[in-house]
Amino acid sequence: MKKKLSRYGKWIGSILGILVIMVIAFALYVNYYIDKSLPQIEGKISVKGMDQDVTVTRDEKGVPHIHAKSDADLYRAQGFVQAQDRLFQMDLSRRQASGTLSEIIGPSTVKTDKFFRTFSLRDAAKKSYDGYSKKAKQVLAWYAEGVNAYMEQAKEKGTLPYEFKLLGYEPKRWTEIDSLTIGKYMAYDLGGNWNMLAFRHWALTNLTADEVQELMIHYPDNAKSIIEENIENPVKVSGQFDASLIPNEFNGSNNWVLSGDKTKSGKPLLADDPHLGLSTPSIWYQMHLTSPTQNVSGVIFTGIPGIILGHNDQIAWGVTNVGPDVQDLYIEIPNPDNPTQFKYENKWEQAEVRKEKIQVKNQKTIDYEVIVTRHGPVVSDLAFKKEKPTAVFSMQWTALQSTQELQAVLNMDKAKNWEEFETALNDFKVPAQNFVFASKDGTIAYKANGLIPIRKRGDGQFPVPGYSADYGWKGYIDFNHLPKVINPDNGYIATANNKVVGSGYPYHITDFWAQPYRYERIVEMLEEKDDFTVEDIKNMQLDTENSYAKEFLPHLIESVKKQHKLKDIVRMMEDWDYQDSISEGAPLVFHLWMIKIQDQLFKKSMPADVYQMMPGKYNIADEILRQAYRGKPGEFVDKAGGIDELVTKALEETVKEIKKNYGDDVSKWRWGDYHQVIFKHPLSSASSILAYFLDSKATAVSGSKVTVRAAASNKTGIVDHGASWRFIADLSDLSKAYHIVGPGQSEHLRSKWYHDQVDDWVNGKYHETVINGKILNGHTLILKAE
Numbered sequence: 059m060k061k062k063l064s065r066y067g068k069w070i071g072s073i074l075g076i077l078v079i080m081v082i083a084f085a086l087y088v089n090y091y092i093d094k095s096l097p098q099i100e101g102k103i104s105v106k107g108m109d110q111d112v113t114v115t116r117d118e119k120g121v122p123h124i125h126a127k128s129d130a131d132l133y134r135a136q137g138f139v140q141a142q143d144r145l146f147q148m149d150l151s152r153r154q155a156s157g158t159l160s161e162i163i164g165p166s167t168v169k170t171d172k173f174f175r176t177f178s179l180r181d182a183a184k185k186s187y188d189g190y191s192k193k194a195k196q197v198l199a200w201y202a203e204g205v206n207a208y209m210e211q212a213k214e215k216g217t218l219p220y221e222f223k224l225l226g227y228e229p230k231r232w233t234e235i236d237s238l239t240i241g242k243y244m245a246y247d248l249g250g251n252w253n254m255l256a257f258r259h260w261a262l263t264n265l266t267a268d269e270v271q272e273l274m275i276h277y278p279d280n281a282k283s284i285i286e287e288n289i290e291n292p293v294k295v296s297g298q299f300d301a302s303l304i305p306n307e308f309n310g311s312n313n314w315v316l317s318g319d320k321t322k323s324g325k326p327l328l329a330d331d332p333h334l335g336l337s338t339p340s341i342w343y344q345m346h347l348t349s350p351t352q353n354v355s356g357v358i359f360t361g362i363p364g365i366i367l368g369h370n371d372q373i374a375w376g377v378t379n380v381g382p383d384v385q386d387l388y389i390e391i392p393n394p395d396n397p398t399q400f401k402y403e404n405k406w407e408q409a410e411v412r413k414e415k416i417q418v419k420n421q422k423t424i425d426y427e428v429i430v431t432r433h434g435p436v437v438s439d440l441a442f443k444k445e446k447p448t449a450v451f452s453m454q455w456t457a458l459q460s461t462q463e464l465q466a467v468l469n470m471d472k473a474k475n476w477e478e479f480e481t482a483l484n485d486f487k488v489p490a491q492n493f494v495f496a497s498k499d500g501t502i503a504y505k506a507n508g509l510i511p512i513r514k515r516g517d518g519q520f521p522v523p524g525y526s527a528d529y530g531w532k533g534y535i536d537f538n539h540l541p542k543v544i545n546p547d548n549g550y551i552a553t554a555n556n557k558v559v560g561s562g563y564p565y566h567i568t569d570f571w572a573q574p575y576r577y578e579r580i581v582e583m584l585e586e587k588d589d590f591t592v593e594d595i596k597n598m599q600l601d602t603e604n605s606y607a608k609e610f611l612p613h614l615i616e617s618v619k620k621q622h623k624l625k626d627i628v629r630m631m632e633d634w635d636y637q638d639s640i641s642e643g644a645p646l647v648f649h650l651w652m653i654k655i656q657d658q659l660f661k662k663s664m665p666a667d668v669y670q671m672m673p674g675k676y677n678i679a680d681e682i683l684r685q686a687y688r689g690k691p692g693e694f695v696d697k698a699g700g701i702d703e704l705v706t707k708a709l710e711e712t713v714k715e716i717k718k719n720y721g722d723d724v725s726k727w728r729w730g731d732y733h734q735v736i737f738k739h740p741l742s743s744a745s746s747i748l749a750y751f752l753d754s755k756a757t758a759v760s761g762s763k764v765t766v767r768a769a770a771s772n773k774t775g776i777v778d779h780g781a782s783w784r785f786i787a788d789l790s791d792l793s794k795a796y797h798i799v800g801p802g803q804s805e806h807l808r809s810k811w812y813h814d815q816v817d818d819w820v821n822g823k824y825h826e827t828v829i830n831g832k833i834l835n836g837h838t839l840i841l842k843a844e
Contacts, residue, residue: 098839145219220806248491252437296665310333646729
């Protein structure tokens with residue numbers, strides 16, 4: 059018997075040994091294949107299409123410094139290098155914006171593809187291309203040549219990024235329209251308010267008049283006829299829209315610029331940190347481009363030529379989102395006998411019908427129709443095509459016009475002063491952005507730039523009748539009448555998606571500005587001194603003071619005290635210094651408490667999907683709380699049992715949840731145990747194994763959605779939105795600037811620049827990027843002309 063067991067043991071040992079060898083062999087093969095796709099960053103590569111050799115030096119953070127002898131070779135090289143480091147991201151970006159994800163992923167993304175086909179980004183890109191100058195079209199062509207040169211080489215050598223192998227496909231040739239489509243996607247991500255109008259339409263047809271009024275930041279005095287039309291012609295909202303595709307409502311940014319009167323050097327200082335999704339790889343790609351006509355450094359979206367934000371040797375600039383009302387919904391009445399015709403001025407008008415074919419991996423191609431009325435595409439009735447609705451929504455949107463933002467970017471890159479820069483902004487139409495500017499000559503300036511509609515009637519707060527000529531747009535705010543400031547007496551300009559115009563401004567921009575807390579804190583810090591340095595600006599960008607809590611927490615605590623409950627929690631909150639620090643327990647309680655108050659106010663009043671797509675919950679809840687504490691509780695507060703009952707019950711539920719996750723010992727609660735950043739890769743959701751290798755490790759991070767140090771978390775506490783790029787330019791020395799691009803430059807998991815800036819992002823460690831050629835510890839690659 060012992061011999062038999064011994065024999066079995068030997069067999070098992072042999073089998074295990076073979077399995078181990080197989081696992082090792084597989085791992086070696088995977089490593090070999092993955093390593094094979096690492097981009098070459100040193101030596102020489104022959105590149106088809108180059109007129110002359112180009113030098114590409116990657117610095118210690120992987121930032122490519124491209125030196126070319128002509129603009130033609132510069133943009134070819136930019137396309138080649140971006141493709142080296144980010145080709146999979148580029149391909150995924152053009153696919154999402156174009157509605158072709160299902161071709162490589164399968165039926166799970168058909169709904170997403172239908173959504174973006176309907177929103178017509180690629181169609182708008184094609185229309186925009188026709189409006190570009192011959193020179194700008196040439197830049198797009200040069201850039202595409204560079205991308206395609208890399209793809210051809212990678213296919214021949216079998217060195218395409220490993221993600222293509224995982225998904226089992228090869229990328230198609232890059233085109234000029236691909237670049238413009240990605241640009242239109244950014245307009246979608248930063249310029250939307252259609253879901254707000256859809257939500258308000260639902261509210262009008264399902265809630266009381268008083269409740270609707272409370273859900274409005276500003277209730278229009280002259281909207282009676284529009285409201286009646288909304289009620290008489292209801293459009294189905296619940297069950298129609300995928301809220302996961304709606305852009306994050308905290309898409310925004312901080313920027314500010316100080317004149318020499320406010321700095322130690324006597325020259326301007328400029329800061330910018332755009333707030334977008336945090337992912338692996340970063341939405342931004344940092345580059346330095348040099349040719350005989352330009353020397354510009356900063357960031358760009360991969361798939362697009364030029365530098366959209368940054369500096370050259372004379373000027374620096376940055377942006378935040380204006381957030382104007384640039385999408386209007388129209389209530390369209392379809393012909394019962396022909397659903398592609400819609401009523402207009404008592405006649406049936408034929409809509410454009412665009413036939414789309416959605417290719418689905420391993421399944422039949424889906425025939426899909428996009429219907430476009432005189433106002434724009436029909437965006438409702440996507441989920442219930444078998445029904446015959448009596449009314450649908452169409453959408454008019456500035457980004458669906460022919461616009462030439464890339465033309466603006468190329469001219470901004472070469473501008474030498476404010477006059478040239480502002481002239482370049484003439485072409486920057488969508489999305490509308492707050493530009494701040496500084497130049498070596500001492501000028502600081504600001505302009506809210508972009509297409510902002512002027513309406514015949516109404517102010518864009520509700521869907522309007524699409525069947526009447528009384529509604530629609532009659533033009534846009536004239537370029538020369540857009541908000542602008544040059545060299546203000548106070549010596550600084552700051553924006554943080556806050557209200558940028560006073561009551562005397564003659565045009566409507568929006569009534570739904572961001573919460574004011576970041577802006578107010580920035581101004582508070584800017585007023586503190588007159589000798590700012592770069593280090594001071596870094597500290598400002600990393601500031602974690604919670605001005606939101608400063609306004610509301612004292613009132614909330616008084617409400618709880620009246621109920622004589624949760625005394626230990628009240629004590630902790632009273633002792634809080636209002637810093638959203640990872641080591642504090644109070645931020646954990648406060649932020650979850652405010653979310654719970656919103657839930658108590660609104661959640662039971664609407665379907666789950668409508669509540670999910672409800673925009674501006676913070677803004678609306680804030681105003682309801684303010685009014686309640688002024689002795690004017692509204693319908694929602696009354697239904698919750700009054701302000702004290704509402705606030706106390708919300709805190710009780712919050713504490714119960716925190717104890718469940720972090721224990722009963724209040725002294726051990728930490729914001730950082732909940733509030734952690736993960737830079738997620740788009741493929742990681744498919745497998746926990748992929749997530750382990752592709753995502754950054756969860757790291758506790760200070761700040762929040764309301765602090766200057768922007769770090770917004772989802773419902774599970776994962777920080778997935780915030781300062782996607784931090785940038786500081788000192789105009790006393792533009793040979794360099796200061797950057798953080800989390801999580802890093804490369805999308806390749808074996809690159810040393812894959813996640814090397816995660817800790818930098820968390821800890822606020824900036825790197826210097828020079829534009830004077832003095833690069834230390836660089837890796838130089840020569841792109842040889844064939």
